[in-house]
Amino acid sequence: MAPVPHQGPERPTEPGGPLRLSPADAAFIESSVSILAAAEGAERRPVMARAIAARLEPDTGRIRLCLRTVDAAALIAGALGHGRVAAMFSRPQTNETIQIKGDEVRAERPTAEDDAARRRYPPMMIAELMPLGFTPAFVGCVVSDHGSSIGVLSFMPRVLFDQTPGPQAGRPRECGR
Amino acid sequence: MSAAAATPLRLEAIRDALEGFIPIGIATLAPDGTPNVTYISQVHYVDPDHVALTYQFFNKTRANLLASPRALLQLIDPVTAETFRIAVTYQRTETSGPVFESMRAKLAGIASHTGMAGVFRLAGADICRVESIEAVPGDVLPPRERPRLLPVLRRTAACLGREPDLAAALDALMAALDREFGIAHAAVFLLAADGRTLYAVASRGYAESGIGAEIAVGDGVIGMAAQERIAVRINHMTTDVNYARGVGARMAPQGLDQAIPLPGLDRPGSQLAVPIEDGQGLLGVLFVESPEDMRFSYDHEDALAVLAAQLAVTVRRAASGPRAARKAAPAPVPAAPAALPPIDLRYYRANDSVFIGGDYLIKGVAGSIFWILTGAWCEEGRCEFTNRELRLRPELRLPMHAENLEARLILLERRLAEKDCGIAIEKTGRGRFRLRVDRPLRRHEMQAEPAAREG
Numbered sequence: 001m002a003p004v005p006h007q008g009p010e011r012p013t014e015p016g017g018p019l020r021l022s023p024a025d026a027a028f029i030e031s032s033v034s035i036l037a038a039a040e041g042a043e044r045r046p047v048m049a050r051a052i053a054a055r056l057e058p059d060t061g062r063i064r065l066c067l068r069t070v071d072a073a074a075l076i077a078g079a080l081g082h083g084r085v086a087a088m089f090s091r092p093q094t095n096e097t098i099q100i101k102g103d104e105v106r107a108e109r110p111t112a113e114d115d116a117a118r119r120r121y122p123p124m125m126i127a128e129l130m131p132l133g134f135t136p137a138f139v140g141c142v143v144s145d146h147g148s149s150i151g152v153l154s155f156m157p158r159v160l161f162d163q164t165p166g167p168q169a170g171r172p173r174e175c176g177r
Numbered sequence: 178m179s180a181a182a183a184t185p186l187r188l189e190a191i192r193d194a195l196e197g198f199i200p201i202g203i204a205t206l207a208p209d210g211t212p213n214v215t216y217i218s219q220v221h222y223v224d225p226d227h228v229a230l231t232y233q234f235f236n237k238t239r240a241n242l243l244a245s246p247r248a249l250l251q252l253i254d255p256v257t258a259e260t261f262r263i264a265v266t267y268q269r270t271e272t273s274g275p276v277f278e279s280m281r282a283k284l285a286g287i288a289s290h291t292g293m294a295g296v297f298r299l300a301g302a303d304i305c306r307v308e309s310i311e312a313v314p315g316d317v318l319p320p321r322e323r324p325r326l327l328p329v330l331r332r333t334a335a336c337l338g339r340e341p342d343l344a345a346a347l348d349a350l351m352a353a354l355d356r357e358f359g360i361a362h363a364a365v366f367l368l369a370a371d372g373r374t375l376y377a378v379a380s381r382g383y384a385e386s387g388i389g390a391e392i393a394v395g396d397g398v399i400g401m402a403a404q405e406r407i408a409v410r411i412n413h414m415t416t417d418v419n420y421a422r423g424v425g426a427r428m429a430p431q432g433l434d435q436a437i438p439l440p441g442l443d444r445p446g447s448q449l450a451v452p453i454e455d456g457q458g459l460l461g462v463l464f465v466e467s468p469e470d471m472r473f474s475y476d477h478e479d480a481l482a483v484l485a486a487q488l489a490v491t492v493r494r495a496a497s498g499p500r501a502a503r504k505a506a507p508a509p510v511p512a513a514p515a516a517l518p519p520i521d522l523r524y525y526r527a528n529d530s531v532f533i534g535g536d537y538l539i540k541g542v543a544g545s546i547f548w549i550l551t552g553a554w555c556e557e558g559r560c561e562f563t564n565r566e567l568r569l570r571p572e573l574r575l576p577m578h579a580e581n582l583e584a585r586l587i588l589l590e591r592r593l594a595e596k597d598c599g600i601a602i603e604k605t606g607r608g609r610f611r612l613r614v615d616r617p618l619r620r621h622e623m624q625a626e627p628a629a630r631e632g
Binding site for chain 2: 034036037038039040044045046047048049050068070071082084085086088089092097099101137138139140141142144146148161163165
């Protein structure tokens with residue numbers, strides 16, 4: 001299957017500056033995509049957790065990941081401690097995948113907009129995954145909050161990689177920085 | 178709850194979660210600590226302390242693993258939806274051998290299933306030591322309802338153990354797989370003396386038995402299980418030409434290159450091939466399949482490996498011949514009714530192929546045996562034979578202990594029964610059998626190849 005091309009992000013105004021996500025990328029990370037986030041943990045080991053919604057903060061360009069605190073304590077601690085985070089967004093039906101790496105990490109309380117994104121997320125993922133043979137109950141187990149408290153990890157994106165499976169996977173987006 | 182409070186688990190307890198086609202997340206670190214997260218297609222269970230990861234492309238994950246070997250995997254059980262995280266340390270990459278080939282076959286199935294057949298190609302198997310496993314807290318679905326395989330295995334092994342000879346053992350195994358395991362489609366292939374081909378000697382659940390069909394060692398799921406002497410299990414149908422069975426065998430045969438189509442489902446969802454071997458070497462392959470995806474688990478693989486080991490004892494015993502086959506007592510040859518039209522037999526020495534009327538019967542050692550038996554029947558009026566006397570016939574050119582005469586006789590007996598041509602082999606005792614001929618025979622030894630496909 002041919003990788004699905006994205007519209008590229010806008011060029012940053014300064015080298016090494018923040019990455020402004022294109023409207024297409026912003027829409028993609030807020031759509032029915034699986035989200036995994038990783039950071040450096042203790043003893044130079046990676047840590048990882050699933051996010052159960054993501055959102056672009058339009059004013060600041062920061063990305064906000066909603067995480068179940070019961071699951072993501074090590075990720076949050078690692079990301080805060082080392083100041084960097086990587087997040088992968090992948091659409092199950094097409095395998096279209098991007099990874100965004102960033103810094104200026106903050107742990108925050110969820111806003112009303114975060115809560116709204118988190119409520120939209122499970123039905124969106126059920127609709128995405130049912131055609132692939134997954135039941136709503138199965139998807140619910142994977143993407144629901146299970147009553148856990150929710151924390152938000154926000155970060156400033158710096159670089160975006162095309163990660164749709166194939167030999168090009170892992171390359172920075174050409175029209176990006 | 179912190180990650181440290183999560184329950185430690187053993188790899189064997191979660192190996193079913195390694196199945197399926199839900200992509201597995203992998204997090205790695207660059208030497209400067211920059212995290213990287215992506216998907217990999219497969220995590221393969223190697224042993225209780227090791228997994229192997231698919232290496233398909235040289236990418237950031239690969240570069241990170243080589244420079245900074247600690248990685249974290251996150252995977253989802255395809256039945257319970259439970260999430261597990263496995264901390265691993267990369268050790269080495271294998272680009273050939275059993276683990277690599279097993280993963281390559283499995284990847285072909287996953288690739289076909291996910292529409293990635295042209296993209297997924299295994300470059301290596303990255304062997305990693307498992308450091309720790311945690312279950313991520315959260316809601317889960319009830320565990321799979323699966324039969325307890327140990328009692329099933331015990332009953333099947335008991336059936337197999339009761340059968341003294343190979344033919345009966347093969348039939349008992351096929352029947353027990355169906356009855357006890359619910360595996361309706363199965364076949365046993367044995368290794369020919371040349372060590373390069375396998376031939377089907379028993380099957381169950383197919384419209385055409387495929388008895389006598391051949392497959393090259395190294396070809397498809399069955400051939401790969403033989404070549405690498407490892408279980409090969411595909412849980413999703415593959416369209417990969419390397420694993421699609423019967424591609425060669427189903428092409429229209431020409432002249433002497435007659436071929437019996439391999440027994441097989443047109444659209445298998447799951448396949449499992451287990452080598453039949455003992456300390457002296459490979460003897461064959463036990464093969465099962467199902468139209469359902471995800472039909473066979475690691476536990477099935479274990480159970481069939483045990484049965485294959487038990488079958489190996491019977492196959493080896495058959496290969497070395499009966500211990501004390503007495504000379505067959507002469508018996509009167511029942512005369513074939515002369516009123517019936519004769520059966521024309523044609524034999525091509527080039528590859529020992531035999532045609533009955535216009536129909537291809539068999540070739541190779543089994544064809545040669547058939548020609549000896551019908552010759553003795555026509556010229557000496559004999560119908561009773563022993564395996565031992567056949568083994569000593571120079572025209573069979575049997576290498577000592579290498580060729581499994583009994584298996585070839587089973588093959589011939591079953592091909593004749595399928596053809597229902599008025600010639601049959603009937604077992605009369607341990608290492609003894611009778612040729613039954615219902616019509617007069619006319620034997621023709623041919624020099625040239627047949628002009629076209631006739632069978």
